[in-house]
Amino acid sequence: MKLNLKINSETKVFDIDIRDTLIDVLRANGYTSVKHGCETGECGACTVIINGTAVNSCIYPAIKCEDAELITCEGLEKDGKLSILQEKFVEMGAIQCGYCTPGMLLSAHALLMRNPNPQLEDVKDALSGNYCRCTGYVKPVDAVMAAAKAMKGAK
Amino acid sequence: MSEVINEFKVNTEELRKKLTEVGKNKRKVDGDKIARGRAQYVDDIRIPVDKLYHAKILHSPHAHAIIKKIDSSKALLLEGVLGVFSHENVPRVPYTTAGQNYPEPSPYDTFMFDSKVRYAGDRVCAVLAETPEIAAHAIELIKVDYEMLPAILDMREAVGNKTVIHDERDSTGIFDKDKNIAAHVKAHMGDPEKGFKEADHVFENEYSVQYVQAAPVEPHIAVTYYDENDRLIMYCSTQVPFHSRRIVARVLGIPVQKIRVIKPRTGGSFGVKQEILVEDLCAMLTHLTKKAVKLEYTRKEEFNSSRTRHPQIITVKSGFKKDGTIVALSMKLLANTGAYGSHSLTVQCNTGSKALCLYNTPNVNFEATIVYTNLPVAGALRGYGGPQGYFALDSHFEECAKKLKMDSIELRRKNQVKVGEELSLTKALGEGREGFMQILRTCGMQECVDKVVKDLDYYNKKKEYDESNKKSHIKHGIGIALAMHGSGIPGVDMGAASIKINDDGSFNLLCGATDLGTGSDTILSQIAAEVLQTETSKIIIYSSDTDMTPFDVGAYASSTTFISGVAIAKAAAQCREQILKTAAHLLGEKLEDLYCENSAVHSKKSKKSLSYQDIALHTLYKEDQYQIIGTGSHITYDCPPPFSAQGCEVEVDTETGVIKLIKYSAAVDCGLAVNPVMAEGQIEGGVHMGLGYALCEEMKFDAKGVMTNASFLDYKLLSTLDMPEMKTHIVETFEPTGPFGAKSVSEIPVDCPAPAVANAVEHACGVRIYDLPITAEKLLNALTDKK
Structure with missing residues (x-):
């Protein structure tokens, strides 16, 4: 069957099976930033944004995305330039192995979309569903705080 | 030298x-x-072949059993199944999954498939199919008859048990097969017996540490195929591409020349990908069928069938003079390697050589007995024996200081190894053989301690909490721990x-x-x-x-x-x-x-x-x-140790046993940090892993040896919400043997969190927990017992 959606501002039609999870459809169509780490919605590596909300795509039925607006990590940059959030992650050492990074970026991006002035606790809360085994979360949390500040300055 | x-x-x-x-x-x-x-991680690579096939493993549900029969007839009838592979049709080659230097100092006690399973999670057979779904379905259709054997599920019961886990004839390098002892090591310096006799005070305690996992977010994965030159190409998420090539060549019976291993980006590994866990089988299936094959662990398989940190029971005995000078130190370990002896000797050697060299003791004794059980297999994990040893040693030193009525930081400072001195056990305990005596050239420990003391306002807060804790069931405590590690394996x-x-x-x-x-x-x-x-x-x-x-x-x-x-x-x-x-x-x-x-x-x-x-x-x-x-x-034959001091403040609710991390401070002397921000990241990540070890991470098993919490819902990793406010410091020294003055940084941070937390909890509520993790339940029980 066909799935119509908007992904990273592009209109797309995907061939899917009714049983497909969203992660399988995305990865099969080249959105390999979407990572799988647990298949049960616990680790957050597969996080994508659906209609403004960060969602674990490994337990999300693809079919539910008809007409939805999706953002994956591939869609965060603009005109080939890193977004402020991505830039802060690279610059501030928030990336180590990077496997959890796309999911973390999207959880943070979703937060900043709905709350451009987050407190530290808001950031920790937004990233609490993204397991990272490398960083101890110190630098990712700092990077999101710095991005929020820089984005305010950029406006 | x-x-x-x-x-x-x-x-x-x-x-x-x-x-x-x-x-x-x-x-x-x-x-x-x-x-x-x-x-591009392994799963993101597009390989230049038309079709990729998928392998799936059937793991044993039993801790110890003989495979009487594998009936794969129904699976083979399923459309899209290429074959079922087991000990019946795959060559039997003894090897070790430990990706170590050749010849590996781990026993050759593992087989790609065997007619016996030795833990719940062991390989029984594998299916190769056109899709992962077909492979998974085929696995369900396979019927296996098992003859159950008694299982050893407690390491204390392993030595000399009637049940022998490795009774096969063709494994080699096992210390004592009949007694279930995978490896054994003994080392000493000076005259420990005389040292204890001459001591004014002798203290002894037993500590124990649990089964935990590395849990990289990317599970083990391999993709293998034969290219147009008839060479076996292996994309692996591995720490050891060259060891992987050598070990796989041996297991497949083909020359190294035929194999190319490529490691793309890796999604975390922490030691657990120093194991040849999936690429051996993936490569074998490609070799037997000439198909391109992908084999990837699910999270459940990662929990059940990968590798763990070695659980240990550690007895520490120390002898001090009246003034706090240490004159004798002994550490005896019983360690559990699980069903196979991967890294069994070397991890435990490292417990001794890392933990026992920090304090300059003239008389030292170390002994480790590493036993087989019918539980998951231990292996390499960041710290490699260090976190176990330091939990025992740093907890012990804190207790000794209390008994000696000395400030524990002062007791440590007084006895710590100094620049120009030899690191006592480094010659006796090498990589599973004699090592090379190390002389300490650089040490920034004092500065590390100073940073942590300042961050935590250690002395003032200690006094303050001693008073305030008398008044409330919400109590605060401060604890500190010190460690040293190594930089590479010398020679x-x-x-x-x-x-x-x-x-x-x-x-x-x-x-x-x-x-x-x-x-x-x-x-x-x-x-x-x-x-x-x-x-x-x-x-x-x-x-x-x-x-x-x-x-x-x-x-x-x-x-x-x-x-x-x-x-x-x-x-x-x-x-x-x-x-x-x-x-x-x-x-x-x-x-x-x-x-x-x-x-x-x-x-x-x-x-x-x-x-x-x-x-x-x-x-x-x-x-x-x-x-x-x-x-x-x-x-190089040098192995300069990095040093770390770490401390934390905890809040303990004595009515519930709940421990909250309030503040954490970590300082590391890693020589000159080549990239300071990245070095900080290593420290913060290591502390995170160490805090999980201290407080919540634990693989649990039922009475039959089956893991009961094989998911991230039930096996708790610390999230952003669990982490305390954290201060990280790099104390720069210039190590003459390292590039531009650098030493190592990646493992030492994991050594300190568990004892720092244990010491802080003890300060808060007067109860010492001797076995990790320090859960609310355990602490509440201990508090109740104390009353």
């Missing part, structure tokens, strides 16, 4: 200031592609690299060193750039491809910066030498008048300059053409 590197030495603040690439927070070379979601670890110049003055750096997420690709590029006096961005690094890059043992034992880093520096120095010689010829000047700076050669005399681009264009196209290329390899 000791090789002091003069060329890349930074030993003064003045030289430190001259560095332009090393010691700076250079941008992570793979950071942009990761942030853009473009980094064993070797890294190599090559560097060549390109037309535009950029350089290709090829190295075997394996970036498993730590950032070593960046750090090694910085080292190359510093030696070449160019920018890090001019270095194009390509690492860990057994066809394309020089050899490296891989990323383990905190060796990459310290060992591979020098190999890269040597290759870069050779390259630089050739650049200078060419420039001397072109400028008609003497070599000694020339120097490199800003990607160019300059003359002190004539003040003339030639850019690297000019030089490259000349050597590649103009006259007596040749390639400027340098190679280097490095081995």
Whole structure:
């Protein structure tokens, strides 16, 4: 069957099976930033944004995305330039192995979309569903705080 | 014996200031592609074959059983199934999954498939099919008849048990098969017996540590295929591509020459990918069927069937003089390696050589007995025996200080090994054999302690809480712990690299060193750039491809910066030498008048300059053409220890036992940090892993030895919400044996959190927990018992 959606501002039609999870459809169509780490919605590596909300795509039925607006990590940059959030992650050492990074970026991006002035606790809360085994979360949390500040300055 | 590197030495603040690439927070070379979601991990690689087949493993549900029959008839009838593979149709070769140097100091007690299963999670058979769904369905259709055997589920019951776990005849290298002892080691210095006799106070306690997992977010994965040259190509998420190639070649019975292992980006590994866990089978299926095969663990398989930290029961005994001088120290371990002996000897050797060298004790005794049980298999995990040893030692020292009525920091300071002194057990305890005596050259421990004491306001808060804790059931405590680790395995670890110049003055750096997420690709590029006096961005690094890059043992034992880093520096120095010689010829000047700076050669005399681009264009196209290329390899018998002091403040609710982390401070002397921000990241990540070890991470088993919490819902990792406010410090020293003064940083941070938390909890509520993890339940029970 066909799935119509908007992904990273592009209109797309995907061939899917009714049983497909969203992660399988995305990865099969080249959105390999979407990572799988647990298949049960616990680790957050597969996080994508659906209609403004960060969602674990490994337990999300693809079919539910008809007409939805999706953002994956591939869609965060603009005109080939890193977004402020991505830039802060690279610059501030928030990336180590990077496997959890796309999911973390999207959880943070979703937060900043709905709350451009987050407190530290808001950031920790937004990233609490993204397991990272490398960083101890110190630098990712700092990077999101710095991005929020820089984005305010950029406006 | 000791090789002091003069060329890349930074030993003064003045030289430190001259560095332009090393010691700076250079941008992570793979950071942009990761942030853009473009980094290619094994599962993201598109291989050049028409069809990829999928393998799935049937794991044993039983802890110990003989496989009487595997009925795969129904599975084989399923459309899309290519075959079912088991001990019945796969060659039997004893090997170890431990990706260690050849010959591996771990027993050859593992088989790709066997007619016996030795733990719940062991391999029974595998299916190869057209899709993962078909493979999974086929697994369900396979019927296995088992003859149940009694299982050993408690390490205390292993030695001399009637049940023998490795009763097969063809395994080798096991210390005592009949007694279920995988390995045994004994070492001593001085006369421990006499030391204890002469002591005014002797203290003894037993500590124990649990089964935990590395839990990298990317599970184990391999993709293998035969290319058009009939060579076996293996994409693996591995720390040890060269060991993986050698071990797989042996298991498959094909020459190393036939195999190419490529490590793309790796999604975390922490030691658990120093194991040949999926690529052996994946490669075997490709070899037998000539198909391209993918084999990937699910999270459940990662929990049940990968590797763990060794559980240990540790008895520490110490003898002190009245003034607090330590005169004898003994550590006896019983360690559980699970069903197979991967890293069994060496992890436990490391517990001794790391934990027992921190305090300068004239009489030391160490003994470890590593036993088989019918439980999951232990192996390499960040810290490699260190976290176990330091939980026991640092808890013990805190207790001794209390009994001696001394300040515990003062007791540690008084006894700590000092610069110029020998590290007592390093000769006796090497990599499963005799090692090399180490002399301490640099130590920033005092500064580390000072930082932590200041962050926590240690002495004031200790007093303050002693008072306030009397008034409330919400109590606060402060605890500190110290550790030292190593930098690589002396006399064993070797890294190599090559560097060549390109037309535009950029350089290709090829190295075997394996970036498993730590950032070593960046750090090694910085080292190359510093030696070449160019920018890090001019270095194009390509690492860990057994066809394309020089050899490296891989990323383990905190060796990459310290060992591979020098190999890269040597290759870069050779390259630089050739650049200078060419420039001397072109400028008609003497070599000694020339120097490199800003990607160019300059003359002190004539003040003339030639850019690297000019030089490259000349050597590649103009006259007596040749390639400027340098190679280097490095081995060393030095293993300088990094040092760490860490401390925390906890809040304990004595009515519920709940422990809350309030504040954490970690300081590490890692020599000169090549990239300080990345080094901080190593410290913060290591502390995170150590805090999980301290408080909540634990694999649990039912009465039959089956893991009961094999998911992230039930096996608790600390999230952002669980982490305390954290302060991280790098205390710089200039290690003369390391590249530009560097020592290691990646493992030491994991050694301290558990004892720091245990000491803080004890300070808060007066109860010491001797077995990890320190859960609310355990603490509440202990508090109740105390009443």
